[in-house]
Amino acid sequence: MSDELKPDELLDKIDYGPRSGSRPDSASGNWMDTTASVQIRPGMYCYAAKAESVETLGLPNAREWNPLDKDWKLPDNWQEIIFQGLKDRLEKFRTFKVFMDICVRCGACADKCHFFLGTGDPKNMPVLRAELLRSVYRNDFSTAAKILGKIPGGKALAGARPMTIDVLKEWWYYFFQCTECRRCSVFCPYGIDTAEITIMAREIFNLLGLNIDWIATPVSNCFKTGNHLGIQPHAFKDMLEFFVEDIEDVTGVDCTPQFQKKGADILFITPSGDVFADPGTYTCEGYLILFKYLKDKYGLDVTWSTYASEGGNFGFFTSHETMKRLNAKMYAEAKRLGVKWILGGECGHMWRVLHQYMDTMNGPADFLEEPVNPITGTKFENARSTKMVHITEFTADLIKHGKLELDKSRNANRIMTFHDSCNPARGMGLLDEPRYIIENVCDNFYEMPPNTIREQTFCCGSGSGLNAGENMELRMAGALPRANAVKYVHEKFGVNTLGTICAIDRATLTTLCEYWVPDVEVYGIHELVGNALILPGEKKRTEDLRFEPLPGVEEEEDE
């Protein structure tokens, strides 16, 4: 009998999950034994937050540190800080508590994550990524797990493990390999929102000064200067005036916008990426053309603001408190200017913040009016409380009521497909309005396969602050499921244009296409609107907003 295994030894042999890594030396058979497997690999992680950016926001433990170093320069009581941080959040957020307890490890989410499907790393299965945190929760908080822990081998049975520095490093590595896209939650029978678990993990990192710089510096810039890039008001204005010149070259019409106009009907806020980063800049020109058209035709009074010059909110990827601080600016400016309501540009996470958090965070915005389109009379009842309307809802409504004069032929060379950005699609259910606009400004539109669009859309692989350059391998791997579907419609229908309504998408999908599907270009929806919209008094257009010849024009010139 002496060769028989004791109960606790037997339990240790249970395969709780994948072997870590592809090399035999790291394949211990027990996923919780992570000390050998966590190797923070260049190309997969983002650089550490700069001390000055952490300081700007008054967040703790600002210092220079490097994720590749052994010593992360943590405070001595870091374990206590994590314990208290978890405890506070378990008490404050009922969802978090439920999500920690309720998972039955059914595996429905396992193969739904773009990072798992692209990297092939089992710890990117949403269930296992969450389990990295749950295992510590079970060790420190779960009553059932505590009881189990008292019997031999019980800790392993409960899936519990103590918080060590290697566990923390593993958390950091994998919770920055989640874009909070929530595709996994669509498939979870319990509706566990793994994004929320990532959000909590990142809040805890910020208690220890463990943010990444691609998030921390934009947040700091936004807090100080008003937008992620830290562009000062005069430069913001210069850029828009430069777009006005370009638009005038193409259309012959002066579309000069208004800034900080008190008493305007509508305050327009868009992510600063539209103002400073190609190809979003062309989408921005589309907004300017639309507002000029509406002013001339219907007298609509829209104002921009150099103070509320950022629709995006990287605070959302830092902590609830930081998100709130950045979001508050928009409403402060709307109040100061005395506008009726806010119109928001084509952005991704800005709308998740708006739709799911704003109302209980900074709302209700009772000093604004319930949004009504003054041209069509449509009440945007979905925005009754936040008082903020998505520009594709607004434009789709105008088209529906025949208020826009459009020349589709100017986009005849665009063979379109549409990428549903995770946040507008899954975060607020905005699915049909962008498609309706595309169909009214373009002749050729082909959907990607149903399991890759709408609620089931695949993330661009670079959301939630992961659109840095140093983690390009991670981004391209995470982009594979999306690219795979784009490539399919490109090959089958000759699709050459990927439309999207998110500023991060416009930048990152361009890179995705360059690597995976080089013949496809990325366009914002209002760039297409800007091309198609017939401005009162415009000259005969021969070029689109990118100064490329309009379809048919080249042939005419050749003749």
Add this chain to the structure above:
Amino acid sequence: MDLKQILKKNRESFIKKWFQAAIDTYPLQTAKVLGKDSNRFDNPIGAVTHESIEDVFDLIMENFSQETLEKALDPIIRIRAVQAFSASEAVSFVFALKQIGENFIDGSLIREFDKIVDQIALASFNKYMKCKQEIFLLKATESKRRIHRAFERAGLVAELKEEDLLGSKNS
């Protein structure tokens, strides 16, 4: 029977075993998912790996060149170049063919077959390096495209133009 006839006759078995060998380079739990014959959009690595392996195999039964081999290998290597593989691990699946070949090919032809496998391996390595270079280039040019081009157009900065950097892609 000559080598090509043997390959043709055993095509299905070859592809099945080679696909499994390629998928087995992933961690155990991942391989279980990727090895499933599921919808190609739910399992892109599995689908693309299978298609690419089929294309390469069909190619070596015909006349092939380094160029056509690289083209057929592109989809599978393009994926492996951004995953957690070292360079040798990324192309290691090619060498599994040698072992698979031993089950079907007589001693007199095995040397000829091994030479073909070597050519696939060399083409894979070429492709791997090209993909890695593309990644480095994307890193170098993305931030410039995202921010600088807009500033350049506005005449706010005058520096090396994006085209100057991208020019290296064609050389």
